[in-house]
Amino acid sequence: MxxxxxxxxxxxxxxxxxxxxxxxxxxxxxxxxxxxxxxxxxxxxxxxxxxxxxxxxxxxxxxxxxxxxxxxxxxxxxxxxxxxxxxxxxxxxxxxxxxxxxxxxxxxxxxGMEGLIFTNREGDKLLHSAGRRRGDKWDWKILKEIKNGNHPILFKGKSKFHDILLVEAKDLRLYMNDQLQFSSLDEKHYHEALVLPVMELAPSREHVLILGGGDGFALREVLKYPDVFHVDLVDIDPMIIHLAKNERALVTANHGSLKDNRVTVHTMDAREYVNGNNKGYDVVIIDFPDPADHDTSLLYTKEFFEHVARHLNTEGLLACQANSPKGTPKVYWSIGKTLQASGFKTKPYFTLVPSFGVWGFYLVSRKSILKKLPELSVPHQAINSNLELLPPTLHSPQTGLIINSENNLRLHELYQEEIEKI
CATH class of the missing domain: 3.60.90.10 (S-adenosylmethionine decarboxylase)
Known part of the structure; x- marks a missing residue:
């Protein structure tokens, strides 16, 4: 039938x-x-x-x-x-x-099919949604305590993309969709680790591209280097950009980075940006949210990384945030595998961010990357020079890794599976 x-x-x-x-x-x-x-x-x-x-x-x-x-x-x-x-x-x-x-x-x-009741694309297993509950359970508990404590709410609103809450407790905290994005007490651990290694190793730092990072923190670290001539920052949410430029507490924390005359801000989808111009960059920094759903998973595909590669100058380097090799190891190593499938060589490394735990990154290049970093040449507070590879206790899983692609978009499914186990 x-x-x-x-x-x-x-x-x-x-x-x-x-x-x-x-x-x-x-x-x-x-x-x-x-x-x-x-x-x-x-x-x-x-x-x-x-x-x-x-x-x-x-x-x-x-x-x-x-x-x-x-x-x-x-x-x-x-x-x-x-x-x-x-x-x-x-x-x-x-x-x-x-x-x-x-x-x-x-x-x-x-x-209309006789004798067939339930089916799906994966046999008789139930399909699981690509959506993610807004915020993590631990984030909700802390956020509830913050709200009950009558701390100053600097901004509360809803953009096309996020519910946004900027609050002052003992620190400055940004929540998007009830999920903590940063605490001013320890955000430097994350942003210094994301930015400083790639900036130190890059043969040239004149032209830099930041994808994501609308809060201006990664940009703050980039602008520490006096030889940076121009930075393009691409973020999809105009409300986050507005806060990072105009909310006094946030401007103080990011050192007014979005107001620097070396910076051009592009409020648009990163995929649209990398598909739509022919600029070349010495350094590219990817600071996207976790691949928690279908849309964010598209930002970690082989096809997207291949588009980014076309903008990387011959000797250029890329840094990518990649989730936790401890909490979400399949996600972390699958991002590395996807970068490699896009034609890159990768160096995995990590740092400890107190608000989030062990957090992982990749240094990415067309050529092999030094095992150790040189001494950091700019002021820093949270990371040490000579960051090394991941320790043996954070090794790659033997099974379950994927190359995330538009035709095999599964990174968000891995993310949801691993988050549920934490």
């Missing part, structure tokens, strides 16, 4: 409470998903319950998309049925990421 449609039924857990209790936001996101699938919307009805919960349904010409939420449990039940020939699963996974689902069971039914 011919397949008559695709039916996806979802149990989504650990969703963002505020969002799944907002009928208008859910309606907007569901309509965005249907537009992405090029489906015709006939009508949409959403209802908010008291004291909480939302139910909603969108009728489409090929069937329906519905949701019912229990915010008190962070749980949402979804149902998407379409007779369209387009695979609806990628768009649905993206929707789950937008509502902050930390985990989800996705049951797929091929409607």
């Amino acid at each position: 011919e397949i008559k449609g695709q039916h996806l039924i979802v149990d989504a857990y650990d969703c963002q409470v505020e969002l799944i209790n907002n009928a208008d936001d859910l309606k907007r996101l569901m309509l965005e998903t249907l537009r992405e699938l090029q489906l015709e919307v006939l009508l949409a009805y959403f209802h908010s319950f008291s004291p909480q919960g939302v139910t909603g349904i969108v009728a489409i010409s090929t069937s329906h998309f519905s949701i019912h939420t229990w915010p008190e449990y962070g749980y949402s039940a979804l149902d998407l049925y379409t007779c369209s020939p387009m695979d609806a699963l990628p768009a649905l996974k993206k929707f789950l990421g937008k509502i902050g689902a930390g985990r989800a069971n996705i049951y797929e039914i091929k409607r």
